[in-house]
Amino acid sequence: MDFISFLVNGISLGSIYAIIALGYTMVYGIAKMLNFAHGDIIMVGGYLIFTCMNSLSLPPVVCVLIAMAVCTLLGITIERVAYKPLRGAPSLAVLITAIGVSYFLQNMALLIWGSAPKSFNSVVSMEPLRLFDGSLVITGETVVTIVVSAVIMVGLWLFVNKTKIGRAMLAVSEDRGAAQLMGVNVNATISITFAVGSALAAVAGALMCSAYPILQPTTGAMPGIKAFVAAVFGGIGSIPGAMLGGILLGVIENLSKAYISTQLADAIVFAVLIIVLLVKPTGILGKKINVKV
Amino acid sequence: MKKFIAAGLALCMALAMVACGGNTSSSASQAAGGASVTNTDGAIVIKMGGIGPVTGANAVYGEAVKNGAQIAVDEINASDSTVKFEYNFQDDEGDAEKAINAYNNLKDWGMQVLMGTVTTTPCLAVISETEADNMFQITPSASSTDVIVPDNVFQVCFTDPNQGVSAADYIADNGLATKVAAIYDSSDAYSKGIYDAFAAEAEVKGLEIVCAEAFTSDNKTDFKTQLQKAQSEGADLVFLPIYYTEAALILTQADQLGYEPTFFGCDGMDGLLNVKNFDTNLAEGLMLMTPFDATSEDELTANFVKTYEEKFGGTPNQFAADAYDAVYAIRDACVQAGVTSDMSVSDLGDALKVAITEVTMDGLTGSNMTWKATGEVSKAPIVVKIENGAYKQL
Numbered sequence: 001m002d003f004i005s006f007l008v009n010g011i012s013l014g015s016i017y018a019i020i021a022l023g024y025t026m027v028y029g030i031a032k033m034l035n036f037a038h039g040d041i042i043m044v045g046g047y048l049i050f051t052c053m054n055s056l057s058l059p060p061v062v063c064v065l066i067a068m069a070v071c072t073l074l075g076i077t078i079e080r081v082a083y084k085p086l087r088g089a090p091s092l093a094v095l096i097t098a099i100g101v102s103y104f105l106q107n108m109a110l111l112i113w114g115s116a117p118k119s120f121n122s123v124v125s126m127e128p129l130r131l132f133d134g135s136l137v138i139t140g141e142t143v144v145t146i147v148v149s150a151v152i153m154v155g156l157w158l159f160v161n162k163t164k165i166g167r168a169m170l171a172v173s174e175d176r177g178a179a180q181l182m183g184v185n186v187n188a189t190i191s192i193t194f195a196v197g198s199a200l201a202a203v204a205g206a207l208m209c210s211a212y213p214i215l216q217p218t219t220g221a222m223p224g225i226k227a228f229v230a231a232v233f234g235g236i237g238s239i240p241g242a243m244l245g246g247i248l249l250g251v252i253e254n255l256s257k258a259y260i261s262t263q264l265a266d267a268i269v270f271a272v273l274i275i276v277l278l279v280k281p282t283g284i285l286g287k288k289i290n291v292k293v
Numbered sequence: 294m295k296k297f298i299a300a301g302l303a304l305c306m307a308l309a310m311v312a313c314g315g316n317t318s319s320s321a322s323q324a325a326g327g328a329s330v331t332n333t334d335g336a337i338v339i340k341m342g343g344i345g346p347v348t349g350a351n352a353v354y355g356e357a358v359k360n361g362a363q364i365a366v367d368e369i370n371a372s373d374s375t376v377k378f379e380y381n382f383q384d385d386e387g388d389a390e391k392a393i394n395a396y397n398n399l400k401d402w403g404m405q406v407l408m409g410t411v412t413t414t415p416c417l418a419v420i421s422e423t424e425a426d427n428m429f430q431i432t433p434s435a436s437s438t439d440v441i442v443p444d445n446v447f448q449v450c451f452t453d454p455n456q457g458v459s460a461a462d463y464i465a466d467n468g469l470a471t472k473v474a475a476i477y478d479s480s481d482a483y484s485k486g487i488y489d490a491f492a493a494e495a496e497v498k499g500l501e502i503v504c505a506e507a508f509t510s511d512n513k514t515d516f517k518t519q520l521q522k523a524q525s526e527g528a529d530l531v532f533l534p535i536y537y538t539e540a541a542l543i544l545t546q547a548d549q550l551g552y553e554p555t556f557f558g559c560d561g562m563d564g565l566l567n568v569k570n571f572d573t574n575l576a577e578g579l580m581l582m583t584p585f586d587a588t589s590e591d592e593l594t595a596n597f598v599k600t601y602e603e604k605f606g607g608t609p610n611q612f613a614a615d616a617y618d619a620v621y622a623i624r625d626a627c628v629q630a631g632v633t634s635d636m637s638v639s640d641l642g643d644a645l646k647v648a649i650t651e652v653t654m655d656g657l658t659g660s661n662m663t664w665k666a667t668g669e670v671s672k673a674p675i676v677v678k679i680e681n682g683a684y685k686q687l
Contacts, residue, residue, distance in 0.1 A: 002525060009517045054570060107348070115352030116607075117538045119545075119571035128549060139549040212514035214542050214568075218350050222511055257518040263479045263507040 001135045006258040007251065012142040012211065014250020015149035019204040020227030021234065021242035022156060023197035029173040029237035030193045033091060036098040037078060039224015040105035041198050045071045045205030046215050047113050050120055060123035068202040075198025076191050084187070102221075109217040120213040123206050141211045148207060152200065153243050160239060165192055173237065226269075233273055235286025244284060336377045337634050339627060339641075341366070341620070342399035343382035344392055344419065345411030351387040353564075354612045358411045358433050360605045361613030364597065365620035376627040378620070385410060389418035396422050405638055406430070406645065408619050411612065413437040413482050420446050428638050429645040431622055433615035436560075437482050441668030445642050447649055448670050449615045449622065449658065450584065453483055456559045457490030459674050460532065460582060465498035469555060469580075470530030472503045474523035476516065476543065477534050479507035487534035487559055503528050508539075516543045517550065524552045533558045537565040544575040560584060564610045566682065573682035582674045584658035585611035586684045594657055611658065618656035622664075625652045 020042060027035045045067045052063035082101050086094050126140025160166035168189045171179040180186050208223060209215055226249065234245025249269060256268040276284065343362055345355035359382045366380045381402055383395035392415030399407070407423055407430040410416040416435035423430040424443035431447045432440060438452045451459075464470060473495065478484035488505070495502055503526040506519035520543065523531055531547075531554045533540050540562055547553070558565075558581040565581075566573055587598050587608050597617060601609040623645075630648035632641060646666075654662045659672030677684040 002521065005521060006518060009515070013515055050570075110348060110352065115348075115356060116567075116569065117353070117541070118569045119541060121570060128551075130551075137550055141549075208514075212542055213545050214514075214538055216350070216538070223514075253512075254515070254518055258522070261507075262519055263509050266509065266512050 001132060002258070005136055005138075006254055008138055008142060010251035010254030011247055012145045012250070013254060014230075014247035015145045016204055016208045016211065016223065016246075017227045017230045017249050018243045018246025019149050019152060019200055019207070020223060021231040021246045022152070022239060023200050023204075024228050024231040025234075025236055025239060025242040026156075026169075026193050026197050028231070030169050031083070031190050032176075033083065033094045034098060034228070035083075035194075035197070036095070036224070036228075037101035037105055038197065038201060039220035039222075039227070040102050040109075041071055041075060041201040041220070042205040042208065042223065043109060043215070043217065043220030044074060044105060045202035046120065046209040046219060047109060047118075048202070049123065049206055049209070050118055050215055051113075053121055053123075060125070064123060064203065064206045067205065068199045071198040071202035071205075072195045075194040075201075079191055079194040084190075102224075106217045106221070113215075113217070115217065118215040120209040120215050122210040122213060124210050139211075141207070145207045145211060148203065149243075152203065153239075156196075156200075156239055159196075165189070169193060229270070229273055232283055233276060235283030238283070238285045238287070241283055241285035248284075336375050337627070337632060338377050338379055339623075339632070340403050340405045341378045341380050341623065342396075342402070342404035342407050342409070343380065343616075344385050344395045344399070344407065344409035344415070345382070346387035346415075347382070347384045349386040349388070351412055354411050354434065355384070355387075357610050357612035358409070358616040360601065361433075361609060361616035362408055362620050364600050364604065364613075365617045365624075369620070369624055374624060374628075376624055376632065378624075385415045387412050387415060389415045391415070392419050393422060400426075404428075405641055406623055408433065408616065408623065410435060413440060416440045426638060427642040429623070429626075429642045431619045431649075433619040434612050437486055438669075439482075444666065444668070445646055447622070447646075447664055447668045449619045449656075450560065450611075450670070451672075451674060452669055453486030454490035455669075456582060456674070457487040457492075457534065458494045460487070460534075460557060460559060461491045461494035461498055461500060463582070463676055464530065464532075464557060465495070465500050469557070470528075471501060472526070472528045473500050473530045473532055474504040474506070474526065474528035474554070475502060475532040475534070476506050476508070476519050476523070478510060478513065478539070480509040480511075481535075483561065484534050484536075488532075491532060491534065513539050514542060515546075517546050519543075520547050520550055520552055523554070524550065528554055530555045530557055533562065536561040537563065537568065540565055541568050541571055541575075544579070545572075548575050555580065557581070560611055566679065566684075567608050567610065573679070576679045577682075579679045580676060580687070581679075582676050583611055583684075584672065584675065585614040586675065586677060586686065588683055589686075593655070597657055614657035618654070618658050618662070621656060622649065622652065622654060622662075625649075625654055 023038050048067040048070050049063045052058050052066050078101055082097050124140045124144045129138040168184045171184050172186055172189045230245040230249040231242045234241030252272055253265050253269050257265040345358045346352055347355040366378045370377045383398055385392035385395045392410055396419050410419055411434050413435045416432055420443050433449045436450045436453050441448055477488040504523050556579045560583050562581040563583045565576055626645045626649040629652050630644040649664050650666050656662055662672045664670055676687045678687055
């Protein structure tokens with residue numbers, strides 16, 4: 001019974017990584033850049049929900065929607081101000097800028113909300129499920145996290161494959177120059193990618209802070225890095241890959257905590273990543289693209 | 294055109310160099326003087342530096358120390374004390390390298406004694422500097438035994454082993470539990486230090502540690518696995534030598550799992566009830582060892598809490614109280630040593646490290662506080678239990 005419980009917790013943690021990883025992987029696939037500020041948008045989303053719920057006493061769903069809207073705007077603004085002027089610059093310059101934006105967001109949060117940790121009220125009001133006479137307890141947050149991430153995954157897949165904008169994204173990710181020649185507005189497509197990624201970050205913020213209810217300006221940093229690892233693990237640029245990578249990462253992390261060592265959990269996760277990348281350098285579901293000269 | 298620019302740049306550089314030269318010479322003269330000035334009402338003014346993290350992840354502790362010390366300085370300067378302070382607090386972001394920079398900045402400013410640093414890691418870096426300069430240093434809250442190795446460094450807070458031993462003794466002597474679990478941060482010297490001493494003492498006292506689970510600073514949001522292990526081992530007490538941020542998560546997750554042991558924390562747990570929006574019902578029955586109880590009706594504490602709330606907003610935690618006591622300890626030692634305005638930093642250090650062992654002080658974090666020459670403070674720990682959302686002294 002313990003095993004099932006460890007597994008369910010792992011899937012729940014992994015689902016959060018997966019939602020964050022989706023943001024990383026979409027932006028990487030389309031803009032070919034690592035948006036290291038993504039984790040901090042989660043933190044901003046968390047704080048926005050916290051403020052809406054406690055200062056304006058709005059219902060949780062409305063708060064999440066407001067946070068999604070604000071994070072979307074924030075994502076688009078960051079892209080316009082910090083990344084767009086560097087479109088032609090070497091990828092290293094963009095990477096450094098992204099790290100700069102990440103620090104900027106953390107310190108802004110420090111100024112606005114202060115350094116004292118805040119306790120987050122769960123946006124989920126579901127009672128925990130008690131199965132097998134209470135020997136297996138699954139919290140409401142766990143259930144909602146898993147369901148929401150599955151819905152997002154399906155929704156995103158439909159959006160990318162079935163809508164015109166989504167197909168434009170695929171085109172830009174395949175070949176930016178050719179897409180532009182075919183009449184795709186590359187800048188608008190990249191903006192939309194950032195918008196979707198940031199809205200997902202707000203959802204991730206809501207779920208993550210509900211499951212682990214402490215908010216600090218650095219809340220988003222570590223999950224952001226883990227999710228980046230998940231994205232690489234699954235094959236960066238691939239949407240199902242991010243989902244798979246995230247969930248596997250969460251499960252491996254939790255099972256190694258449970259059966260090997262709580263303090264070596266991270267080391268084991270990264271060791272698995274290295275092994276996977278040695279065997280399959282593009283990640284589990286990553287496609288190998290031959291560049292023709 | 295190019296020549297103009299070149300000439301302009303050269304001029305700028307020349308000016309900058311002159312400016313730099315000016316700065317160094319003025320700070321050099323300050324350092325060479327190295328002595329306190331006497332102000333108009335005849336009191337000696339000591340330049341006291343402070344170092345701690347006021348930004349970054351540990352900002353909450355640094356802010357508390359900065360503010361707590363400010364209150365003490367203001368009180369002393371407004372009183373008729375024969376020793377007064379000029380106070381300058383620098384940020385170290387909780388980082389060893391930045392702490393050294395802060396220390397050098399303060400030396401340029403003319404610092405004579407150091408109140409800091411707040412956390413252990415930067416403190417370990419700074420002590421080698423103060424030892425070389427023989428500058429008197431008192432740390433309000435860096436609790437590792439390693440920081441008081443040099444003879445010029447003193448502590449206001451308990452050492453980590455001291456807390457671990459006291460906790461094990463208290464649990465065993467009061468029969469709180471037979472099976473104990475511990476969850477600690479193995480990447481943090483504070484947490485690990487307490488746990489090691491606790492485990493050793495628990496063995497002596499016959500407490501059975503059924504499960505000892507560590508976590509690291511990179512992986513400190515999900516504690517369900519650790520709690521589940523403690524639960525299946527049947528632990529009836531969970532010892533948490535960690536800070537309250539993680540403890541709040543542990544309490545929430547234990548509640549979600551329906552696990553209800555007694556939780557027992559150390560001084561890092563203080564602050565839990567002030568986490569904005571935290572459901573204090575979760576902390577009901579939690580016990581902790583703390584040197585400071587902000588709800589105490591003791592006059593000194595009540596005044597301090599009132600001033601703190603007026604000036605900075607929010608209830609002060611034990612870090613603020615430790616800093617307040619640190620400033621008074623420096624003041625008392627200065628008075629005891631009879632410092633004069635012509636003493637160098639090193640002479641001051643020699644005089645103060647003897648004087649502080651002769652001082653007995655009633656502070657916010659304990660009455661009859663005394664210091665050993667090793668740097669360790671002697672005061673009794675207070676164990677409190679959280680009842681109806683407030684501390685109750687046991």
